[in-house]
Every structure is written in C-alpha cells, then in structure tokens.
Amino acid sequence: MTTVAQESDVRRHELAEFLRSRRERIAPEQVGLPRGSRRRTPGLRREEVAQLSAVGVTWYTWLEQARDIQVSPQVLDAVARSLLLDSSERAHLFALAGAIDPAPNTTCPVITPAVAVMIEQLDPIPACIQNSRYDILAYNRTYGRLLCDLDAVAPEDRNCMLLSYTNEDWRSSVVDLDEMNRVMAAKFRGAMAxxxxxxxxxALLRRLESVSPEFREIWARHEVVGQGGKTKRFHNRDVGPLLLDHTNLWLGPMPGPRLVTYVPANTESRERLERLYALAPATL
Structure with missing residues (x-):
C-alpha cells in the first residue's frame, strides 16, 4: 500500500469516527425529532442524519463505515448542518474529507479590529455588520442612532427582525414599516432554509412568534425573497426625514456576514446624516 493510500485510509477512518461521535451527542429534540419510548441509540440514528441531510441511508452508513466513496462538498455541507457542527468542527470535517468548504466562515462571532475600524471610517454613513439571521454584530456611531438608541438595547436583543417587530422607537423610524417587515420576514424565511x-x-423564530402577532400573520404567508438593496425612507426623531440607499456587501461567500450601509440618496439626507453623527455619542 502506498503512502498516499495509507493516508487516505486513515482520513476515512478519522472521518467516520468523528461523524459517529458528533451524531451520538445530539438529542433528537435538538433537531425537531421525537425521542420515542423505544430509542436505545445514543443521540441520533444514522437514518435520521441521512433524512436531515437529504442523502441516502446506505450512503451515509458507508460514510460512517469508512468506505472508499465519493463525498461532494455540498453533501458535507448538509451533513455539517444536520449535526449542528460549530465553525471549528465544520473546518475539521472538510479537512478530514479533503474537500473545500463551499461556505466557510458562515458565522462571525468576533469582529476583527480591521472590520471595526472600517465601519467607523464610514461615518457619517450608517453602517453595521449583520449575519444572515439579522443579528447586528457591530455598528458605527451614525447607525447606532439611525433607528433607535442601539446602545440602550441589550446585545442579545440587537437583531433587526426582533427590533422591527417589537421596538417602538425602531418601528416609528421606518416610513414603510409594513412593507419592510413583510420583505424582511420573506428574506429571513429564504435564509433559514x-x-x-x-x-x-x-430560538429566534420561536421568540418572534411568541411576541409578535404581526410576525405570526406574515410568517404564515410563506413568502420568500432573496437578498438585495433598495432605497429606503426613514424618519429619524433627531434630524427628520432621510432617503437612503441600502446596500449589502458580503465579507465572504453568501450567505455569511455582510456589511450593511445606508448611503444618502440626496443632499438633504447627507446633511442630516452629518448632524446625526454629531449628535451620536463618541464611543459605542
């Protein structure tokens, strides 16, 4: 057996053991499956992982048996999501399989100093970093006062969906609130797939459904819309009407974290953003 063949064999066995260990740690309830009274397998069954990943049971069984089979990055991506792998575990999975991750860095738990400086330098243009779940991961001074006082919002509540359906200051600042909420929910559904x-x-979906009848009614429509920018109208309580061009700039492959900016669409809006920036606190 050649050295290359030996390494490939070792990788397959390591991959098989890693998948088995991740599968056995997940309770059925974590992925929306009933436990049942006759379950003896720790964690999930192989057929359940196959079902969640939309792959054949035999194929997934062979994968856990370290068989020499072809594994596409797309299937690995589905398996990683089904097994609720975090970013380190996901990277390990693709490394063992010798495959390139089609969606690396899909989460952005830490904003690097360079990214923080970049959004700060964009002031007085409102800018923030969001993930595909609409969590606001970082923002500059102007964005912090654009729709509400974000500094006064608890970090765990800094989510555009949650704020747009529950925060009265945020809601009163959006001119076309009904349309924005409808489109945002449709984008959220598309991303959540x-x-x-x-x-x-x-957890976010359950929270939205529990606190907002408006969201429940819109969510029941099953509308889906892709990501995209458009001109939006706001009415800031400190500086008045604003007409801003909304733009998404992805920091990596879609649909990962993105830089969201609101560029003034006219001279009046630019001047008002400059006033808002002057009113905003110097530090976040």
Missing amino acids: EHLAEPAWK
Whole structure:
C-alpha cells in the first residue's frame, strides 16, 4: 500500500469516527425529532442524519463505515448542518474529507479590529455588520442612532427582525414599516432554509412568534425573497426625514456576514446624516 493510500485510509477512518461521535451527542429534540419510548441509540440514528441531510441511508452508513466513496462538498455541507457542527468542527470535517468548504466562515462571532475600524471610517454613513439571521454584530456611531438608541438595547436583543417587530422607537423610524417587515420576514424565511435544524435560528423564530402577532400573520404567508438593496425612507426623531440607499456587501461567500450601509440618496439626507453623527455619542 502506498503512502498516499495509507493516508487516505486513515482520513476515512478519522472521518467516520468523528461523524459517529458528533451524531451520538445530539438529542433528537435538538433537531425537531421525537425521542420515542423505544430509542436505545445514543443521540441520533444514522437514518435520521441521512433524512436531515437529504442523502441516502446506505450512503451515509458507508460514510460512517469508512468506505472508499465519493463525498461532494455540498453533501458535507448538509451533513455539517444536520449535526449542528460549530465553525471549528465544520473546518475539521472538510479537512478530514479533503474537500473545500463551499461556505466557510458562515458565522462571525468576533469582529476583527480591521472590520471595526472600517465601519467607523464610514461615518457619517450608517453602517453595521449583520449575519444572515439579522443579528447586528457591530455598528458605527451614525447607525447606532439611525433607528433607535442601539446602545440602550441589550446585545442579545440587537437583531433587526426582533427590533422591527417589537421596538417602538425602531418601528416609528421606518416610513414603510409594513412593507419592510413583510420583505424582511420573506428574506429571513429564504435564509433559514439552510439553517432549519440550528438551535439559534429556531430560538429566534420561536421568540418572534411568541411576541409578535404581526410576525405570526406574515410568517404564515410563506413568502420568500432573496437578498438585495433598495432605497429606503426613514424618519429619524433627531434630524427628520432621510432617503437612503441600502446596500449589502458580503465579507465572504453568501450567505455569511455582510456589511450593511445606508448611503444618502440626496443632499438633504447627507446633511442630516452629518448632524446625526454629531449628535451620536463618541464611543459605542
């Protein structure tokens, strides 16, 4: 057996053991499956992982048996999501499989100093970093006062969906609130299709449904819209009407974290953003 063949064999066995260990740690309830009274397998069954990943049971069984089979990055991506792998575990999975991750860095738990400086330098243009779940991960001075006083909002509540449906200051600042909420919910549904089993997504959905009848009514329509920018109208309580061009700039492959900016669409809006920046606190 050649050295290359030996390394490939070792990788397959390591991959098989890693998948088995990740599968056995997940309770059925974590991925929306019933436990049942006759379950003896720790964690999930192989057929359940196959079902969640939309792959054949035999194929997934062979994968855990370290068979020499072809594994596409797309299938690995589905398996990683079904097993609720974090970013380190996901990177390990693709490394063992010798495959390139089609969606690396899909989460952005830490904003690097360079990114923080970049959004700060964009002032007085409102800018923030959001993930695909609409969590606001970082923002500059002007964005912090654009729709509400974000500094006064608890970090765990800094989510555009949650604020747009529950925060009165935020809601009163949006001129076309009904349309914005409808489109945002449709975008959220489209993004969630790739995260259906992930606890953070399910928890946010449950929270929105529990606190907002408006969201429940819109969510029941099953509308789906892709990401995109448009001109938006706001009415800031400190500086008045604003007409701003909304733009998304992805920091990596879609649909990962993105830089969201609101560029003034006319001279009046630019001047008002400069006033808002002057009114905003110097530090966040």
